[in-house]
Amino acid sequence: MFPDHENPSNIAAAAATAPSNTEASTPEETAPAIAEQAESTNGVSAARPAPASEISAPEDSAATPNGAEAPGEAVAVDAEAGGTEESAAEEEAAGSEEMSKLMQEFDEKQEAAASHEVVEVKVVAYTEHGVVVDLGGKTEGLIPAAEFAETEIPRPDPNATIEVQRSGEVKDGYEIVSYQKVLRRRTWEKIDAAFKAKETITGKVVDRIKGGLVVDIGVRAFLPGSQYDLKPAQNLDELLGTEVEVRVTKLNRRRGNVVVSRRALLEEELHAKRAALMDTLSEGQIVHGHVKNVTDYG
Numbered sequence: 352m353f354p355d356h357e358n359p360s361n362i363a364a365a366a367a368t369a370p371s372n373t374e375a376s377t378p379e380e381t382a383p384a385i386a387e388q389a390e391s392t393n394g395v396s397a398a399r400p401a402p403a404s405e406i407s408a409p410e411d412s413a414a415t416p417n418g419a420e421a422p423g424e425a426v427a428v429d430a431e432a433g434g435t436e437e438s439a440a441e442e443e444a445a446g447s448e449e450m451s452k453l454m455q456e457f458d459e460k461q462e463a464a465a466s467h468e469v470v471e472v473k474v475v476a477y478t479e480h481g482v483v484v485d486l487g488g489k490t491e492g493l494i495p496a497a498e499f500a501e502t503e504i505p506r507p508d509p510n511a512t513i514e515v516q517r518s519g520e521v522k523d524g525y526e527i528v529s530y531q532k533v534l535r536r537r538t539w540e541k542i543d544a545a546f547k548a549k550e551t552i553t554g555k556v557v558d559r560i561k562g563g564l565v566v567d568i569g570v571r572a573f574l575p576g577s578q579y580d581l582k583p584a585q586n587l588d589e590l591l592g593t594e595v596e597v598r599v600t601k602l603n604r605r606r607g608n609v610v611v612s613r614r615a616l617l618e619e620e621l622h623a624k625r626a627a628l629m630d631t632l633s634e635g636q637i638v639h640g641h642v643k644n645v646t647d648y649g
Contacts, residue, residue, distance in 0.1 A: 467516060467517065467518075468516070468517045469514055469515070469516050469517075469533055469536075470486065470514070470515060470517060471512055471513070471514055472484035472485055472486055472487075472492060472512070472513060472514075472515050472528070473485045473510065473511070473512050473513075474507050474508065474509055474510060474511045474512075474513065475491070475510075476509075477506070477509070478493075479496070480493060480495070480496055480523075481493050481494045481495045481496040481497075481498070481499075482494040482496075482499075482506060482507065482530070483525070484513070484515060484528065486517075486526060486528075490526060491524075491525055491526070492515060492517075492525060492526045492527070492528040493522070493523075493525035493526070493527055493528065494515065494528055494529065494530045495527065498529065498530055498531040502531060504530070504531055504534060507530070513530060513533075514530075514533045514537075515528035515529060515530050515533055516528060516529045516532045516533050516536075535569075535570070538569035538570060539569075539570065539604055541569065542568065542569060542570065542599060542602065542609065543602065543604065545599055546599040546602045549598060550598075551596050551597070551598055551616060552568050552596070552597055552598070552599065552611070553568075553594055553595070553596050553597075554566035554567055554568035554572065554594070554595060554596075554597055554611070555567045555592070555593070555594050555595075556574075556590045556591050556592060556593050556594075556595060557571070557591075557592075558571075558591075559587055559588050559590075559591060560573075562575060562576060563575040563576045563577075563578070563579075563587070564576070564579070564587055564590060566595060566597060566611055568597070568599075568609070568611065570607065570609060571609075572597070572599070572609035572610065572611045573608075573609065573610050573611070574595070574597060574610075574611050574612070574613065575610070575612070577614070578600075578611075578612035578613060578614045578615070579595075579613050579614065580613065580614060580617065581614060581617050581618065581621070595613055596613065596616060597611035597612060597613050597616070598611060598612055598613075598615045598616055599611055600612045600615060
């Protein structure tokens with residue numbers, strides 16, 4: 352009889368039972384082996400998963416719990432808010448500066464208006480420097496003597512109430528005022544009213560210039576030679592110093608230009624006489640007249 356190890360069937364049975372006698376591998380140990388075998392088969396090296404403590408969470412860095420803004424967004428919001436506040440401050444500063452300019456312009460206009468104000472005053476004294484007037488409020492004004500020396504304007508009477516224009520200038524304790532400027536202003540107003548109403552003004556011939564005469568009607572006015580009479584005047588020099596009645600035909604106060612005419616008054620008077628005569632004439636009436644000219648009829 353053969354021994355067991357010499358029996359082929361026993362040898363085959365021993366070979367079949369050999370794995371069961373070895374220690375069995377757990378699924379956790381076999382799985383990595385299978386995975387490593389598969390990766391080596393495909394030729395791809397896979398990165399091992401990092402520990403949980405090393406894993407970063409971008410979402411967590413973007414937003415804080417409870418929906419709070421992330422630091423980056425907070426900085427952006429703060430910068431935007433800062434820019435808005437800075438812009439508002441600049442606008443406020445610009446508005447304040449513009450308001451200051453408007454107030455300054457208003458003050459300057461008020462001062463200018465006050466310096467050219469026309470007021471009623473009382474003459475209190477005469478001095479070598481001019482006429483002293485009472486401006487009220489324990490303030491005295493002075494009309495410079497030059498206003499009377501350089502013109503034909505007479506000095507106002509003592510204690511007389513007159514109008515003067517303030518200048519805003521103070522000298523030697525007096526506020527300088529002008530009597531002449533007010534008179535000229537009132538004269539221009541009178542001339543302007545006569546021009547609009549087509550009224551007659553009496554003036555004095557004070558100068559003979561090329562083309563006509565200079566007539567003083569409160570201001571110097573030009574009387575063309577052709578506007579002195581219905582016919583051309585032969586000698587205008589003889590009219591110097593005479594008074595004439597004229598009508599203002601042109602007026603430019605800004606340029607100080609005034610044109611007057613005596614002929615306009617004469618023509619108006621002639622037309623009025625002619626109209627009156629025509630009302631008295633009737634067919635067959637006998638009248639007396641003078642022959643002025645002989646001309647062809649028809």
